[in-house]
Amino acid sequence: GQQVMQIPQYQHVQEGEDFTTYCNSSTTLSNIQWYKQRPGGHPVFLIQLVKSGEVKKQKRLTFQFGEAKKNSSLHITATQTTDVGTYFCAGYDYKLSFGAGTTVTVRA
Amino acid sequence: DGGITQSPKYLFRKEGQNVTLSCEQNLNHDAMYWYRQDPGQGLRLIYYSQIVNDFQKGDIAEGYSVSREKKESFPLTVTSAQKNPTAFYLCASSSRSLAYGYTFGSGTRLTVV
Numbered sequence: 001g002q003q004v005m006q007i008p009q010y011q012h013v014q015e016g017e018d019f020t021t022y023c024n025s026s027t028t029l030s031n032i033q034w035y036k037q038r039p040g041g042h043p044v045f046l047i048q049l050v051k052s053g054e055v056k057k058q059k060r061l062t063f064q065f066g067e068a069k070k071n072s073s074l075h076i077t078a079t080q081t082t083d084v085g086t087y088f089c090a091g092y093d094y095k096l097s098f099g100a101g102t103t104v105t106v107r108a
Numbered sequence: 109d110g111g112i113t114q115s116p117k118y119l120f121r122k123e124g125q126n127v128t129l130s131c132e133q134n135l136n137h138d139a140m141y142w143y144r145q146d147p148g149q150g151l152r153l154i155y156y157s158q159i160v161n162d163f164q165k166g167d168i169a170e171g172y173s174v175s176r177e178k179k180e181s182f183p184l185t186v187t188s189a190q191k192n193p194t195a196f197y198l199c200a201s202s203s204r205s206l207a208y209g210y211t212f213g214s215g216t217r218l219t220v221v
Contacts, residue, residue: 009148033209042198043151045209088150095166096210098143098150 006099023089114213131199140182
């Protein structure tokens with residue numbers, strides 16, 4: 001079955017720095033979604049990517065879908081303490097399969 | 109306000125007992141889902157339902173049961189057959205278009221004592 005893998009599992013970032021988290025699927029995806037879960041909270045939908053090579057931006061967050069529709073990345077610039085949490089990618093193939101997430105901590 | 113409500117927030121169960129987790133949505137979404145989350149792991153799909161009176165097993169359905177008698181409700185029963193039920197359970201719903209992703213409830217944390 002479909003498997004979605006994320007790296008790194010943990011990301012410790014100095015406030016103000018940039019970082020990228022990566023998502024890879026074992027199969028071609030019809031779309032990929034990204035979610036953020038704050039500590040103690042529940043996942044919240046951030047964005048959906050559908051087209052090959054698609055790039056979308058939300059303020060300091062840049063999401064990209066690979067040309068082969070098997071990978072995706074999330075890049076955060078100028079990290080802030082509000083970026084703390086776990087970021088999940090989820091690949092859709094008639095149902096969502098979630099990666100294990102990248103847990104981000106920020107050093108002030 | 110439209111949303112998805114899970115109850116209770118915390119639940120303690122003795123070994124050998126069945127417990128039912130509630131999930132209600134007023135978003136008029138057709139599809140509903142149950143996920144299990146363990147520390148350091150992603151969300152694993154237990155069951156999902158795309159229409160009333162129909163549901164399918166997810167990746168880890170053993171020891172769980174569901175019903176979908178109403179569009180708004182998708183309760184999950186954790187049975188005594190589930191060997192390791194202590195976890196954080198998340199219910200979600202979505203429209204057919206998926207344009208706005210899944211909407212998650214705030215979760216139920218189940219602990220076996």
